[in-house]
Amino acid sequence: MGGVSFKDDPTAKGFFAPLRFEATLIDCEVEGDIPAGLNGSFYRSCIDRRYPPRFPDDTPYNSDGAVDLFRFTNGHVDFRSRYIQTPRLKAETAARRALFGRYRNRGTYDPSARDISPNTGNTTPIIHHGRLFSFKEDSPPMAMDPDTLETIGEWDFHGQMRAKTFTAHPKIDPNTGDMIAFSYEAKGDVSPDLAVFVFDKHGKLKREWWIKAPVVSMMHDMAITDRHIILPTTGMVTNQERLDAGLIHWTYDSSVPCHVAIIPRDGDDKDVRWFHGTPEQAMLVHTTNARTEGNKVILDAPVASNNFHPFFPNADGSAFDVSGVSPNIRRWTFDLDSKDTGWKEEVLFGGLRGTSMVRMDDRYLTRPFRWSYMLVVDPTLPFDRERGGKLSVRVANSIFRFDHHTGAIDRLSAGNTHSLSEPQFVPARPDAPEGEGYILTVANDYSEMRSELVIADAMRLGDGPIARVKLPFRLHTQVHGWWEPQEGFLTGFRPR
C-alpha cells in the first residue's frame, strides 16, 4: 500500500518542499544576545501543503496554511508551529488526500469538497481584540488561540461581517486600535462588490461601506491615512468563462489599468472617489504607508509593471517574464481638490531586484514616516538557485532599509548561503523614536537546510545580526509576519 509522495510535485524541492510537521520547541538555542526588553510574540503565516496538489499547475498560494510563533521572554525564545485547522484541511486529512482543485475554482474540486470552504488562512497573521487571526483573501478570517495556536474556526465577528471574503491585509490604526479591512468578490466568485469595514479595538463593527469595483481583480492590499482608505485594483483579473473552463482563478491582463478608490473615513458610499491610472501601475501587491496632507492623499508602495505572479498565466498567452516581478518604490499623490481622475507618480527607489515584501514601523501607519524595510535580491551577491524547479530566480537574500527622506539605503545581507523572509520591525521601546528597534527575519540556511530567526539592529543593518535563534530544522515558506509586544501597546490587549 502506498503512502503520500511528493515526488511528482516539481515545486516540492529543497526549501520549497512542504515541511508537513507541527513542532514545539521550548527554549531555542540562541547565538548572541537577545536585546533586553524584546519581550513579545513574532507570528508568521506560512504555506505548507499536507497533500500533493491534484493539479500540477496549482499555485503555491493555494497551499494549506500554518502559523509559527516565536515567543520572546527575558532572553528565552520558545517556538511553536501549527497547521491552521481549516474545514478544508480537516476534510483532506480525513480523506488522506487532496480534495480541492485549482485555486478559487470550485468546479475543479472533488465533488465531496464543493460545499466546503476553500479557506487556507495562509497569508497574514494579526492580533486584534485578543485573538490571533490568519487571513486568506478568498475567505473569512481564521481565528486561533494566540498562545497555543489552536484553531478556533472561521470568524465572522459574531455575525457582523457579512461578506464572503476578507482581505489578508487589514490595517490596525495605531491612533485608535481600530481594524480597517475590506472584501473583494465580496458577494461571491466574480462579483464586483467591495465591502469596507471598520472594527473598533473590541471587534465591534463601527462602519461599513459597500461599493462596486470597475474591474474584478485581485486586490491584495490597502492603505489607510487618518482620514482616508485607499483601495487599488490590479491587472490580475478573472471572469466566469475562466472558471467554467476549469482554469485557475487569475490571469494577468496587461491591458487593464489600475483603479484606485479613495474612501473618506467619515464619508458614505456616495463619497467614494475612483481614480484611474495605467496598466503599468496595475501591479501593486503591497503598500508601504499613506498619509493625508491637506486635500492630498499620498501613498508610498512598491509597484511592478508586469505580472508579479509566476503561477498565474498571462491573458495574452505570453510566457512569464521574470523581470516583471521587480517593483520599484513609487509615491502616488491623489489631489482631492482636482477634477483630474489620474494621479501624480514619482519613483522613490528604482533599479531594485526583489519582492514586494515591504514593512515599516507600524506605529507610524497613517502618519508621515521615514523608514521602510523590504525583502530584496541583492544583485551584487552571486547567489542563484532553482526555485521550485520551474523558475530560476535569485533567492531574496537581503533586507533593504529605505530612507524615504534622503533616498539612502542600508542593507542586511545574508550572503550566498541563506535566503531571508519579510522583515518585521520591532520598536526598541513603546516610546522609541521611529525606526529605533530591531529587524526580525527568518534566514534559511541552504548549506545545512536549517532555519534561524535573525535579529538585527534596525539602525545598523549593515552590522549584521546581533542574535540568531537557531532551529534544528528548516522552516516552511513564510508569507507575512506580525509582532505583538508582550504589553500589546498597539491594540491594548495582551496575548493570554
Added chain:
Amino acid sequence: MGGVSFKDDPTAKGFFAPLRFEATLIDCEVEGDIPAGLNGSFYRSCIDRRYPPRFPDDTPYNSDGAVDLFRFTNGHVDFRSRYIQTPRLKAETAARRALFGRYRNRGTYDPSARDISPNTGNTTPIIHHGRLFSFKEDSPPMAMDPDTLETIGEWDFHGQMRAKTFTAHPKIDPNTGDMIAFSYEAKGDVSPDLAVFVFDKHGKLKREWWIKAPVVSMMHDMAITDRHIILPTTGMVTNQERLDAGLIHWTYDSSVPCHVAIIPRDGDDKDVRWFHGTPEQAMLVHTTNARTEGNKVILDAPVASNNFHPFFPNADGSAFDVSGVSPNIRRWTFDLDSKDTGWKEEVLFGGLRGTSMVRMDDRYLTRPFRWSYMLVVDPTLPFDRERGGKLSVRVANSIFRFDHHTGAIDRLSAGNTHSLSEPQFVPARPDAPEGEGYILTVANDYSEMRSELVIADAMRLGDGPIARVKLPFRLHTQVHGWWEPQEGFLTGFRPR
C-alpha cells in the same frame, strides 16, 4: 540576554545533538509499499536533552526522555514525538536551565531539585493493560497516553508497587499477558535489595519477591522462561563513597564476577538460587531469550567481557577500551539438579563488532526459538565517524539476523551513509510462523541529516528495505522500541 546554547557540550554534535522539539506529522511521505496488514504502533524511547548538562562528564543516559510514535493505518503512517513530562523536565523547564547533576547522585543536584524525582523515563516503551509506559531503571515507570503521548505521570500500579525503582526491561509473558519485572537498589541508593513482580494483564500484582543481591550493580535486563525468572548482576558497581564524593553513580570493576539469580515462578523468596560466574561474564546488558528444559535453564544473550559504557569510568583508573563494547552471543545453561554454583557457557556467535541491542519475535519469549536480530557494526563497510567528539567508533550500520539453530547470519546493511537503530520484529500475521514478518529500524541519513523508518522483510534482510517512511528532519537517539499491533494480540488490549 543569552539563551540556551549547547556549544560547550562536546556530545551535542551531528546526530548526537539533541533534537529538542516535539513534532506531529500526519501522513508521512512513503517510498515503496507498506505491507498490507501492517497496522499498529511503533514506539521508540529516546534520549534528548532540553538543557545542556551541568557537568560535562555526565552520561547521555541521563538525558531527558522522549517517545516517538509511528502509527500505521492501511498504508498511511502518522508520526508523533513528545517529551516525557517528568517532574524533572517540568522543574528544569520552569527554571529554564538544568537543575539535576551527575547521574544518580542527588548530592550533585541543584538544591532546589534534591527532593524531585530524577526520573527521565528514557529507556524502553511498553504497552501493558492499555497504558503506554516508558521506563528508566532508577525510577518508577512513566505512564503515558498511547495515542496522544501525553504524560500521565509516575506510576506505582495504584500503590501496589512499593519499590523505589523499576527495571527498563520488564517482560510480557506471551502465554498469559503477565508483566514480569524487577527493581534493584529497590529500597534506595546503594541498597542491595531486589524486588521481583508479576502483574497480570490487567495490571494487578499477582506475586512479589524481595531478595538481596550479592553486589550492588547495574542490572539492566532480565529473562523469563515459563517456569523461571533470571536476574544477572554486572560489573558496573557503586557504593556510598562514590556518591559522597560527588561522582557519577557507576564505575566498572573488572574484578567483580557475574552473579545470576534463578527464581522459580511458583516459588518463594527462599527458593531463589544464586549462581556465580566470572568477571569476564559480568557485562551482560541485554538478554535475547531463555527457556527451561527439564531442570535446565538456558539463557541466550550478548555478553561483553569489559566495560560496555564509555561514560562510566573504570574503577582501576584505566582508560576506556573500545574493544570492550563488542559482545559475543553466548548460551548459558544453568543445571538446577547440580550443586555446582557455576554454569556452562557456549559462544554461539563470536567476532562481532557491535551493540547489545538485540530483539527477537516476542511471541516466542520463554519458548524455544530460532531467530534473533541485533544492531551491529558491519566491519566490512568503510564507515567511520566521530561519535560525540569523544569516542571514535564505527556507527552501527547493520541489522544481523542470527539463526540460533544453524549459526547462519543474514544482514540488512545501511551502507556508509546511514546509521540504524535497534531492530523491531513485527509478525506478518498474529499466527505467522516464527520470524515471518518485518524488521523495522530507524535509519539516520548522515548525508542529508534526515531520518527514515526502514521496513524490511525479516526473511530477506539482504534484499534491503521494502518501504521507507521518510521524515523531513533527523530523529533523536533511540534506546529501545516496541511494536503494538492494532489488535493488541499480545496483551489483549488495543491502544485507544
